[in-house]
Amino acid sequence: MPTWTALTTLDDKPKAEALGLALEAIEPTPTGVGVFEMEDDSGLWEIGAYFIEAPDEIALAILSAAYGANAFAVSELPETDWVAHVRRELHPVEAGRFFVHGSHDAAQVPPESVPLLIEAAMAFGTGHHGTTKGCLEAVDKLFTNGVLPKSVADIGCGTAVLAIAAAKVLDRRIMASDIDPQAVDVAAANARANGVEGLVACVEAAGFAHPDLRENAPYDLVFANILKGPLVELAPDMAAQVARGGHVILSGILNPQADDVVAAYAEAGFDVRARDEIGEWTTLTLQRAK
Structure with missing residues (x-):
């Protein structure tokens, strides 16, 4: 058609x-x-x-x-079978210990990696986008450096690939939220497909505006892969919900926007621990002052 x-x-x-x-x-x-x-x-x-x-x-x-x-x-x-097209064009992605793949590439998963199954139909948030890949690489560095948070939230989770990654490494309950109810359904389906449905709790919320998110605070680690504007608006609430010494990993930030995000979070009490660019996108790893 x-x-x-x-x-x-x-x-x-x-x-x-x-x-x-x-x-x-x-x-x-x-x-x-x-x-x-x-x-x-x-x-x-x-x-x-x-x-x-x-x-x-x-x-x-x-x-x-x-x-x-x-x-x-x-x-x-043109008439296109987009799922077939994406399957042809999107190859598995390695981000630190994580290996993001579709079911058609399951045979390629390296034995030492942490596999993250996200189907081609869910193209944004598969790990191919610079923001998602940046977040996965950032959290892999935290884990490698011995930072193993006890309480984690993924705000604006989309496919929940970040929440699933954390659940697989930490083997503990991760909160995942999105403002879009369809994204919440997708996140829950992806958690089931990855065998962590009992560890990833998916709720519909803007920011931390859900009682389950508030109940599980303070967080030792929060992902927020959204956009500059919402990230800046979220900074004060992030400070209220993140434990002292806790980390946040932020993306969805175009490279020229990163200074504004850093400034907003500095005002809220966060220090920059890492700043990484993939293409036109920046990923920030910040730590709340102890």
Whole structure:
């Protein structure tokens, strides 16, 4: 089945969100609409829609003019079996002791590694993205240096690959949360597939806003692989929920954004222990002052 995309940008969040709502009402109706802040510090918001029928380009032009957006770029995508495509293109990833793979690559798992099974259909969060790989390498270094936390949380867990990694090494209960209920379901399914369903507790929450997360605090280690804005907002709450001497591993940070995140966490009482770049992404390992 062919698919069309229509994409535009705006520099005003309320107008971008309003345009997203307006897109949902046009004919033919899009199968999905998204409004996202672009991660390049441009201040722009991207508004996109997917269609299974060719979109009405006149209607799109009227909407873009009405909301002061750039003209929509409309593209027809080729018919693709995306899961098969991802399986062909994504190879297993080694990050320290961890080996992230799909079931089709199970035979390649080295005997000395800690295997993390994340299927190709869950492409973001498999370890191929620089942020996830950076977090896995960072926690591997902590474990190698003898830091074995007793209480761990994965905030904005996505596929829960980080929570699963910690559960497999530490063999203790890990809290995992995400604001998206579908991500929570995926996280729970991945925990089952990796044999740690009894160790990874998945809850729906923004930040630490869930009674189970509060009950298990303070944490010796917290992962937060999200974005700069939410990370900065989370800094005071992170200080309240992390034990003195505890660590946080942060990513989802573009390299030019790292100084701002470091500054926010320094104000909250955290010191930088490691700062690593993979491509355009930075991973920070911070420690709360003792």
